[in-house]
Amino acid sequence: MAAAAVFSYRIFCPIRCSAASNNHDPNKQKLNNISYSGNSTRSTKVDLHSQTTGVASTFVASVAAEKEGCRINEVQIRQNIPTKKQFVDPYRHGLIIEGGVGYRQTVVVRSYEVGPDKTATLESILNLFQETALNHVWMSGLLSNGFGATHGMMRNNLIWVVSRMQVEIDHYPIWGEVVEIDTWVGASGKNGMRRDWLIRSQATGHIFARATSTWVMMNQQTRRLSKIPAEVRAEISPWFIDKQAIIEDVPEKISKLDDTAKYVNSDLKPKRSDLDMNHHVNNVKYVRWMLENTEGNVEVQM
Incomplete structure (x- = not known):
């Protein structure tokens, strides 16, 4: 039997409002028809509530989806x-x-x-x-x-x-x-x-x-x-x-640098912006470091 997965998220989006009570905005009509699709979805239920505050409304959508042993979260849906x-x-x-x-x-x-x-x-x-x-x-x-x-x-x-x-x-x-x-x-x-x-x-x-x-x-x-x-x-x-x-035929071996290096930066410290999602200095950053410390045409090997 499929397990039930439930998640909730808030959507904050500005919409245009009209004072005329008989004006039906087609975009508002679409907001009442939110659909959710996922792999192995047995059933989907969407409850939408809105409270109008001037030109902005807050929509709280609660989605309950039966999944085959899988729990969905907002990050997975956003990344797809x-x-x-x-x-x-x-x-x-x-x-x-x-x-x-x-x-x-x-x-x-x-x-x-x-x-x-x-x-x-x-x-x-x-x-x-x-x-x-x-x-x-x-x-x-x-x-x-x-x-x-x-x-x-x-x-x-x-x-x-x-x-x-x-x-x-x-x-x-x-x-x-x-x-x-x-x-x-x-x-x-x-x-x-x-x-x-x-x-x-x-x-x-x-x-x-x-x-x-x-x-x-x-x-x-x-x-x-x-x-x-x-x-x-x-x-x-x-x-x-x-x-x-x-x-x-044979990968070229890069010689280790010594005191004969032409360009030297001895005070190089990784910054937060040098790190990627693995909290590791990204390979491209090494190239930036090398290029910022050289002049003219250079050959960069990694």
């Missing part, structure tokens, strides 16, 4: 995280490719993503890489309520950490340009996952940039690296593709 694989995401202009395991997202380069030369900054490109990676997991139906974490990762208190990234850029997208970003994942050793990207112009088909990265898992409490548990590997391995955006 898929519980099964999606092939098209009209809100993010994304779709599944590569035989059902890759992801492609179409984006427009916005004004706040470009620099003085009207081309996308390196930081903006890396942010787009991160966003498409998260949206790829979103489409898979594996995303839990964590920052790119699967259900198995959440059960094991694990988060993703980018340990290495290599980016090759031939041309920078310009302001207002429509670009397509392809991303996919593959195995990287015994305890890592590789994620690659391609950025191309939708208008010309020319590839602007390629990138490859290595992701490892870290225990969120101990802050130590972790092996990939069997249940997590079972979640992600069906999505692996034997394909690389950048061909590397």
